Amino acid sequence: KLLNLKVEGHDDVRVICRGVERDTVKDLPTHVDFMRLHRNTRINIFIHVEFENEATAPGIKKGGVLVVTRPEVELNVVAGDIPEKITVDLAGKDVGDVIHISDVTLPAGVKPTIERDFIIASISAPSGLRGSDEETDETPVTEVIHEAKDAD
Known part of the structure; x- marks a missing residue:
């Protein structure tokens, strides 16, 4: 500030x-x-990331978990226009969605210090859902102990 x-x-x-x-x-x-x-003057400074519409995001409503990879983002800004925070809108985000820096609307004159399109957060399935998916993928195997002979 x-x-x-x-x-x-x-x-x-x-x-x-x-x-x-x-x-x-x-x-x-x-x-x-x-x-x-x-x-x-242009400076590099870490700015806090805030998430809005978390309660209404379809992925969160289904039991998904917001996994924040970067709670702060290093940005190059003009000293007279330092933003208080960067806001990420989670409206419409579902389980499996990933939020990159390119998905965020940054204020005018503000740019990330890292050139690649890095991840800020994602909505992942809760461990209970992941475990049940793994179990349903497996086909039960029946073990043959004794095979009957055909009577001709």
Whole structure:
């Protein structure tokens, strides 16, 4: 998130937080690293991925499970237009569907830092459904213990 840092006797500076060191016992911040940015500077930053319409997705209604591969995505953005989050719409997604970065509508001027079409999430069948599918695929085998002889 882009912040305005005010220091007495100096002009306001736009910054983002790059790191926080914490006390190991009290978990209170002991040191913060900021990075100064100009409004039109392009930076790589991790943005949180949020999923909407999860309850209405056909795959979830059938008992499928949303498997999130990337809860955050590294994006190249303009410092003045850093999105709070990236939203993925699960409406119409069924069991077996995979959501790639190309399926997500990114804000103008925002692009992934990785060039390949990577997976963000998928809807997979619950283990109970997977187990029952495997059992039905098997054909029972009857073992012959003693074969009757034909009487001619």
